[in-house]
Amino acid sequence: MSPAALLEPTTKTLPESSLSTESSPERGDVGSNRGFWDLRGVRWRTDLGVLPSSSSVDDVRRVTANTRRSYAALRRRLLIDPLIPKDGSNFPDLVMDNPLSQDPDSMWGRFFQKAELEKMVDQDLSRLYPERGSYFQTPGCQGMLRRILLLWCISHPNYGYRQGMHELLAPLLYVLQADVERLSAVRKLYEHYFTDNFDGLTFDNSDSAYTSHLKQIPQHVEGNNEIQEDQVKFNNLDELDPKIQTIISFSDAYGAEGELGIVLSEKFMEHDAYCMFDALMNGSGGAVSMASFFSPCPLNGPQNGLPPVIEASSALYQLLAIVDSSLYAHLTELGVEPQYFALRWLRVLFGREFALEDLLVIWDEILSFDNSRLNSENDLETNFEVLDSSRGAFIVALAVSMILYIRSSILATETATSCLQRLLNFPQDGNLGKLLSKAKSLVNIAIDAMRSGPPRMSNDGVHEHVKPTGFRNHSLSSDAASSGSPLSVVRDSYWEEKWRVLHKEEQKQTSPQKQGMGQSQRKGWSEKVKMRLLRTESDPSSSKAHSEKMGPSRRHVRRNLLDDLARQLGLEEETENEKVVCGNGGSEENSSIFSDPPSPVGDVNDNEHENDSEQSSVASNILVDEPEAEPESKPNPEPEPSTAADSGNAIREVDENGPGPVSNGLEEATPTKGVENEESVGKPGLNLKERIILSGKHWFWKFGKNQGDGFMEKGNDPTNSSLVGRDQKSDVASSGADVTSKEESVNQNKTCSLKNLGQSMVENLQVIESVFQQEKGETGHVDNLSKKALVDRGQMTAMSALKELRKISHILSEM
């Protein structure tokens, strides 16, 4: 069972080296067992509940022996060979027990089931930790893993074998193996203590009994002087380092329960690993049982009909929303459901995200948290089963801290695919300590949030599901990309109303224009987009700043990008630029964060662009004049982010901060644009459009400052316009493109002093708003002509406002 092959990998680093000393005693409940912190196997077994947390060596040994016995019995029972006739039993009824029997309970039926399981397990095992093949791919180890997994699956037929269980088991076995190796290392050093001490004395062959005790010392001297001295010094077991002492007493063949009780035993590694695995899967009666993550059906009754892993994923997102709602909003906008990545993270407890040494450290932390249920009363219900214990809360908190760790790169993504790529390729060289400390700080938040959050669990059963429903709906929606669904729908009624009003207005509009036709379609789309974006405003306040820019989805995303950590400027810009250039035709994806058909989004942008025709054209012209503007003659998809980025960042920052307080202003400002693009839809619709337009404006001059590439985009005007084919100025499209690209490029944050600038910008925008509002008031349902008229008028006013904005941007650039 444990051939010498296991001891082969001497090159393998023992886990002690990667032990985090920070993890030890603070959280430990039992002081003495906490002291075994260089014996991971023992510590984990204690944490999992396999070993008792008492300090007595005898107790530990006794429990060890019992668990091993039970495993041996289980193995004998379940791995029986059907061919071997049972002793003394009659021949089983052959009609039932023949190999072709269809009866699943027959011996052969079970045999075939076992063969199926084994096939599945082998498939997974062959791919287990290939980089550590020196240990995990040895036949001995594989045999052990296979047997353990088979036995567990046979004894838990309702779970069966699921991919990932082997990954949970592997570190457990590894840890036990490391313990055994440590034992052998200690054994070499302190060999004379490991001799058979029948009566506390050792007997030497040549000497008589009473002198042997003293004489053995020089005889056991190794070639090393050090060891000799050590041995001379430490005559007595008690004088040894307590850790070594424990190791020795754990491995004494004559202690309690004899050999079966040797806690660090190579012979019984399989038994111990099975017990640990079983405890981990069952949760030892606690709240978090890993097995539940593999099961498709909910374990608890009526609370929620979700599979537990989905529930845990939504708990993750909820915690993220509390901690960092902008990131949460970004993820939800992209349509990244938590279970896409959380499934893998949770099911193998982050086994696939970290290297083995790091994983051991992380598991140290996870297992050190207690798994007992925090809510023992029956009337209280937690929203999320997984958060019912501190261990579960820590797992969720760790996942959240991992997401936060790669926050900047997530915010830089524009599509769900790239976002998921970032999440699923977690950087392996990360700073573990930081990750873990952050997770620890979030644990309490997690627990408190789940208790005292909107689900008022105490009294009102109704409230329980209000907020979580919001989140749950979000995470449950299968098609996150569908319009309007992914965002939190807490304030559904208000926004729903607006949306419906918008919709009605749209339907009333006729769109004879070529532009109009496309527009109305796109409008519907853009309306939806706007609605969606607006809904994000209902998110917690921190996300407000980001959701303020109710521009096209892309813009919204970009705002988040700006607001948060630095990103790859060049990459984003390039992609954006290229996309924008070709995207205006509506056939491409404008790197929209929505997985919606790109054309509508592109169309939205086009619309916006057109709406902003005058503004954008003005802006673009303004931008052209900027001293930092690079020659725009040739469309250069390669941005030069560095120079422009700074100023761009400044402006962005202002934008980011500005809109915060300006949200109301935005609302009013949008009508101006709304009038241009869309027919007067009605106030709510206008509000939406206002936002988008305003935000567009922000973007315009923001970017105007920053990126040279934005200016390049202007060079693309002709192409864009041709693609767009609108009545309105072709500038618009390109400028819109510019804006978007510029937005991409700006990444860095500026100081709050820029907020002031933002304020002034807002004022300018308000001016524009008022102008448009007047116009809006004048126009009812508009046909092509009236629209044009509006556009013209709007253009004038917009231009003036834009000039103001340009001034501001000048100021910013000079900063």
Add this chain to the structure above:
Amino acid sequence: MVLVLAIGDLHIPHRAADLPAKFKSMLVPGKIQHIICTGNLCIKEVHDYLKSLCPSLHITRGEYDEDSRYPETKTITIGQFKLGLCHGHQVVPWGDLDSLAMLQRQLDVDILVSGHTHQFKAYKHEAGVVINPGSATGAYSSITYDVNPSFVLMDIDGLRVVVYVYELIDGEVKVDKIDFKKTSTATL
């Protein structure tokens, strides 16, 4: 734990329409590793059906088989056992143990599987084992009265083979089991 199905003399479509329903329900793909067929299927469709149960199909030519490319005899090695396959109409007198034993020695196999008599037989003699799986459809035979549908499943495990005989008697499937052990060097 290799499961080998020995089956033959179906005579589809001439003398029988199909396998009995109860047999057919038992024969599911995935369980059996080899099929050895004595012959007289007779048509390609039956061949295809058997192939669907298991890709490893060995078959010898019976006198009514429509595919003339099947060999007269065949030897296969499964695990520690050498199996010989022959339809049996070539060995005269039909069903005579001594003559079959002669064939077995000729082929130098531990287990000889032959048919044609449409009657299940399992003999053990000093040179080896001779198994006749009978007719799986219970097709008419001029040399046997009251033919019962039957076939044989062999479970080869190391040096031991367990022979399960499935017979359809009065509409019920009856199963019987016979153990054969092989000494390591000598034949059975």
